[in-house]
Amino acid sequence: DAGVIQSPRHEVTEMGQEVTLRCKPISGHDYLFWYRQTMMRGLELLIYFNNNVPIDDSGMPEDRFSAKMPNASFSTLKIQPSEPRDSAVYFCASSSARGLAGAPADTQYFGPGTRLTVL
Amino acid sequence: AQKVTQAQTEISVVEKEDVTLDCVYETRDTTYYLFWYKQPPSGELVFLIRRNSFDEQNEISGRYSWNFQKSTSSFNFTITASQVVDSAVYFCALSESYTGGFKTIFGAGTRLFVKA
Numbered sequence: 001d002a003g004v005i006q007s008p009r010h011e012v013t014e015m016g017q018e019v020t021l022r023c024k025p026i027s028g029h030d031y032l033f034w035y036r037q038t039m040m041r042g043l044e045l046l047i048y049f050n051n052n053v054p055i056d057d058s059g060m061p062e063d064r065f066s067a068k069m070p071n072a073s074f075s076t077l078k079i080q081p082s083e084p085r086d087s088a089v090y091f092c093a094s095s096s097a098r099g100l101a102g103a104p105a106d107t108q109y110f111g112p113g114t115r116l117t118v119l
Numbered sequence: 120a121q122k123v124t125q126a127q128t129e130i131s132v133v134e135k136e137d138v139t140l141d142c143v144y145e146t147r148d149t150t151y152y153l154f155w156y157k158q159p160p161s162g163e164l165v166f167l168i169r170r171n172s173f174d175e176q177n178e179i180s181g182r183y184s185w186n187f188q189k190s191t192s193s194f195n196f197t198i199t200a201s202q203v204v205d206s207a208v209y210f211c212a213l214s215e216s217y218t219g220g221f222k223t224i225f226g227a228g229t230r231l232f233v234k235a
Contacts, residue, residue: 043164045223093164
């Protein structure tokens with residue numbers, strides 16, 4: 001079975017350009033997460049969806065960031081306009097099942113990440 | 120508020136040594152989940168284990184073992200007879216629920232070097 005698929009794997013762009021990162025979760029998973037990893041801030045949860053609906057976007061750093069999940073098999077994270085400080089590795093993850101107190105209990109499967117460099 | 124502390128930034132051991140990675144967490148909830156992930160040099164994050172707050176049983180999986188102690192809010196990870204392939208960054212994470220959703224935060228990670 002295919003795991004979480006992310007594209008592109010690497011993206012180099014210039015400041016001010018729009019960047020779109022894509023994610024295909026594991027089929028059947030009902031949770032999708034977007035994370036950002038930087039040396040300074042570590043691994044941060046940006047936003048997550050449940051059944052295609054955004055549940056918590058409090059980790060999204062600014063209005064320049066937006067995420068959508070138009071259907072169960074596809075999500076995008078868009079940065080417009082991009083800035084050098086957005087350079088990071090962006091991970092998408094998916095999971096399923098509901099455990100104690102409503103938290104997703106099952107394994108979060110991570111994609112390979114997209115390394116974004118904004119010049 | 121949630122917090123996950125991995126006080127060890129880097130650890131270096133020689134192959135076949137045992138090594139313990141520490142994780143201390145803070146939460147006000149009684150219901151929560153704890154995780155360990157491995158990030159090898161290739162960059163992907165690999166799930167290792169999850170524990171819910173009501174399950175304090177220690178777990179062993181091959182050379183890996185985990186010690187969960189609610190009394191000290193710790194969820195430590197031990198690798199027995201370490202191997203070069205264990206070299207990676209290891210992250211501890213905490214998930215807890217709130218009305219309408221949940222939050223997951225990761226520790227800063229511990230970079231493990233295993234030398235041949």
